[in-house]
Amino acid sequence: MSVLAPDPGLIRVSTIAELERLGLPVPPSSYPLVWEPGDEVELRSRLELEARCAIINIVLACAFGMPGRDALAWLDDAGLTGQATPPELSFLAEGEGDLRSFALHTEALAALGWLLSVVRRLDPAAPGAENIASLLPNLPAGEGFRSWQARVLTAPRDPRDAAAALDLYYCLDWSYLRAEELHLALPGYIDSNAIGQRRWALEWAVLFHGPFHDDPAGWEEVDLST
Structure with a gap:
């Protein structure tokens, strides 16, 4: 359910x-605001967020050595094959794609975990996925999607x-x-x-409604160019 978004100017301060x-x-x-006064905001459904977490988790497992056929079988058993993107399915089935780019999804996974309240805090200066393994499906133990849902009991955060x-x-x-362009020291x-x-995960998950917003983008369609 959508709610009135907070004042974008105050949030920017x-x-x-x-x-x-x-x-x-x-x-x-002059850097643009993400939304306008009067816009409404909501999160994608809990099931969508949980499904995306599970899909990224299985793709990461494959990136770090899980056989692709086992990963595809897990998705099929979970009923999530249709929610995986074509690049993800190609990677699992054929090993096609940039392995490094898939491996970087650990931090997207951390952001999704934060949205589901299984990660307590996203520190802008520290890794967010260090302790997340125990909060995701236990693939070596054969834990399935539904068993994980029952074990973790996620709670989506307030969309504001x-x-x-x-x-x-x-x-x-x-x-x-x-x-990085100026070779300045980073904070962590x-x-x-x-x-x-x-940002990719948040852009995908947080949905705004107002006169200047397009329809929600798919996972592979998120635009990070601005």
Whole structure:
């Protein structure tokens, strides 16, 4: 269910304060807001979020050695094959695609875990997936999708909090890239790749409704160019 989104100007003030606290470059005042006053916001359904977590988890398992046929069988048993993207299915079935790009999805997974409240905090300066393995389907033990759902009992976050997080990572994406371009010290142990992955997940999961928003994008259609 959608709710009124928070004031985007006030959220941006908080975002800029966080960037300054981290010692990162601040985007120009003309940097666009993510949404407009009066827009509504919602999260994708819990089932969609859980399914995307499970799919990324199985793709990561395949990237780190799980046989593709076993990964495809797990998805089929979970009823999730139809929700995997063509590049993901090609990777699982044929090993096609950029292995490194799939491996980077650990931080997208952390952001999705945060949206489902299984990750407590997304630290903009620290890895977010260090302890997430125990919160995802236990593939070596043969845990299936439904058993995992029953074990973890996810709780989607307030969409207004998710919107604020999206604004932060939208600006962090610019700030990290700018800091790397200028060879400035980063605030912690992650780089722009990790920040971009978190933004990807948030851009996909947080849905705005208003006169200037397009229909929700698919996972592979998320635009991170601006």
